[in-house]
Amino acid sequence: MKKLKLANLYRSELIPISGKLVERYNKCLLKLGFSPTKLSAFSIDGKGWSPEIADEKKNLHYLNNGEANMHAIIISPLQKGKPVYVPFHTFDRDMMQYIFSTHEAKINNITHDSAICIDFDQNIDAFYEPLDVLKYSNICINFHLINNLDNVKKNQLELVHKFKQGNNFIDEGIHAQLLESAKKYGDLRHRDLELHELQFTTNSFYTKAFGGVYVLRDFIKEIVVFEDKKWHKEAIKNTTYDVLIYNISQPELMDQLRDHLIIECDLDIEVKTARYKRIKKFVFAEAIKNPQHSFAAILNNKVLNKSYLNKLPIIDRKRVMSVERYLEKLEVSNEFKIADIVDLKFFEALHKPHSSLNPKHQDLIWKLLMNVSAKDVLFLYWYDKEQFYKTYNTWEDSLKEWVIEEISNNI
Numbered sequence: 001m002k003k004l005k006l007a008n009l010y011r012s013e014l015i016p017i018s019g020k021l022v023e024r025y026n027k028c029l030l031k032l033g034f035s036p037t038k039l040s041a042f043s044i045d046g047k048g049w050s051p052e053i054a055d056e057k058k059n060l061h062y063l064n065n066g067e068a069n070m071h072a073i074i075i076s077p078l079q080k081g082k083p084v085y086v087p088f089h090t091f092d093r094d095m096m097q098y099i100f101s102t103h104e105a106k107i108n109n110i111t112h113d114s115a116i117c118i119d120f121d122q123n124i125d126a127f128y129e130p131l132d133v134l135k136y137s138n139i140c141i142n143f144h145l146i147n148n149l150d151n152v153k154k155n156q157l158e159l160v161h162k163f164k165q166g167n168n169f170i171d172e173g174i175h176a177q178l179l180e181s182a183k184k185y186g187d188l189r190h191r192d193l194e195l196h197e198l199q200f201t202t203n204s205f206y207t208k209a210f211g212g213v214y215v216l217r218d219f220i221k222e223i224v225v226f227e228d229k230k231w232h233k234e235a236i237k238n239t240t241y242d243v244l245i246y247n248i249s250q251p252e253l254m255d256q257l258r259d260h261l262i263i264e265c266d267l268d269i270e271v272k273t274a275r276y277k278r279i280k281k282f283v284f285a286e287a288i289k290n291p292q293h294s295f296a297a298i299l300n301n302k303v304l305n306k307s308y309l310n311k312l313p314i315i316d317r318k319r320v321m322s323v324e325r326y327l328e329k330l331e332v333s334n335e336f337k338i339a340d341i342v343d344l345k346f347f348e349a350l351h352k353p354h355s356s357l358n359p360k361h362q363d364l365i366w367k368l369l370m371n372v373s374a375k376d377v378l379f380l381y382w383y384d385k386e387q388f389y390k391t392y393n394t395w396e397d398s399l400k401e402w403v404i405e406e407i408s409n410n411i
Helices: 002-006 020-031 051-057 092-110 130-135 146-163 172-185 229-235 251-259 274-287 295-300 302-311 314-320 322-332 344-349 359-372 377-383 385-392 397-408
Strands: 015-018 041-044 070-074 116-121 138-145 198-201 205-207 213-216 223-226 244-247
Touching (some): 002 397, 020 041, 020 070, 020 116, 041 051, 070 092, 092 138, 130 213, 130 223, 130 229, 205 359, 213 359, 223 229, 251 359, 274 295, 274 302, 274 314, 274 344, 274 397, 295 302, 295 397, 302 314, 344 359, 377 385, 377 397
Parallel strands (some): 223 244
Antiparallel strands (some): 070 116, 116 138, 205 213, 213 223
């Protein structure tokens, strides 16, 4: 990952945490029912998730109490607008943005000397079967302060009120209680510490529950797509819900998405785009074995490009050039079918969200398409960073350099 880090393409916006903030973070972990970290310094993202603590706990989603109960931690106003690097749902970042847009001033106030634990309650204590994900609807966002600071403020106000009654101003016991509270917590009387709960409504989304599930709503019919074949087989046994259920690897899925006007692909248009050229280059790179030149040189230099193309086995050469071959043949006769000439994964990679979709739906569908066929390295980086990082580690150094260059040139 060193090359990605040098190019600022790997978790470059994490916030460093040390000193007293570590103590506050641990208090949040304890309040949420987790064990504290032993680390004296670490970094966090916009949701309060730390890669170092995840490694320490050997649990990527250590802020979850089971798949149905997610939490977050705010210990710094700097978390506003920061990425959520390992979201459990595609709407995680939207919820954090909603929290800061509603409570920013109070968050700035509270995090001077405290921290906020967040509980995302969707009224589901635990998942029992895969289609339980359809219960996601309205999520109640609840806030809890470490040291119960809001209750301490209430207690201080009650003590002050009591102090002002009758001759209580000479009561040394009340004096002592007020001083003890003020020394420990400061004067909280005029601090605005009340974070009222928020309601967040989900629409179409992706969740990592049950091995990864897409829930597509607001279309002709609700569609549920499972990444895990085991949970897909379990889900299709359920007759309670009137939904279409697919596994991500089923060819019928793409047909259904096209029929529902969720995705589209016009090869005549796509072949003229920069995206097509990028995908074709990657398909070409996948076919090259034991290159004698760098991938950047092979893919960007016309002479080397032709040289390596002609050295490929005929089956690989046909796959790399399959789109152009199909369009050329189509000019002669309309009897040819895409499936007979164009490589399936190449064709799937050229699809895009239907132009009628709103931006939020488009982002989700881009992520789904990257899961179906991850041939566009730029869009894979944009829409599914976790999968990008896993795949990146399987490439040889020369291909990594080309990929980094492609991404850097498009940011």
